[in-house]
Amino acid sequence: MALGPAQPAVLASPAVARVRAAGPLEPCKIFGSVYLETDPSRRGYCHGTVYVEPEEAFADVLVFKENNKLFADKAGLWADAPARDFADYVLLVVTDRSRADFSIHYTKVRSFAGCKTN
Template sequence: MRIYFIFWMALLPLFNSPATAPAPAREAIVERDYCDIYGAVYLERDPRYKNDASKIVYLNEEEAFANLVVYRENNKLFADGTGIWFITPSKAFANHILYVTEQRHQADFTVYFTDMRSSATCRD
């Protein structure tokens, strides 16, 4: 029994690998996942329910400075592409819940509503 103990103690340094330097940190990748928001969207304006929202959005009055140009679709079935939203009056039927803020610096992205469906686009 003693021989086995000495044998394992002799092999112990072989199993302990030397300390290695940690891998360099990856650069932060900024995801533009707001481009994937389409379909039924509920715009939450009550600050008490801000935590229910997946993103914070600022409604921009200028198309030139918006991250996402959105067309309001009247039919939920046709809201099937980037920047095409059906604004639902109920949270229960929404695919996405977005909190609308009045402060641009708090928003994850900005939205401009357009009247032309062909203008709906995502800007990176």
């Protein structure tokens, strides 16, 4: 049995595009470090779109901002990521509620954070 010539190893390029997860974004499962993108031209790098609701009653998720990523371990507990590359989730902030996947409202009480039950 003869061996053919060795195939060169294929190396991944250093600038590998981030692959989006299959399926719809589930806002009730978002926690950890989150980067809120405001530039619409970077929509392709985002996991989804979000609208910051001024009223708590109409928001889908109540968000409490954690100072430390280690404490952002449940739905609605978010820590601000310093850059898009360090975030668990990157969300594009839109100004039109109808163009958002879901809406959030920031709360000052940690125990209120999470998905609102319907």
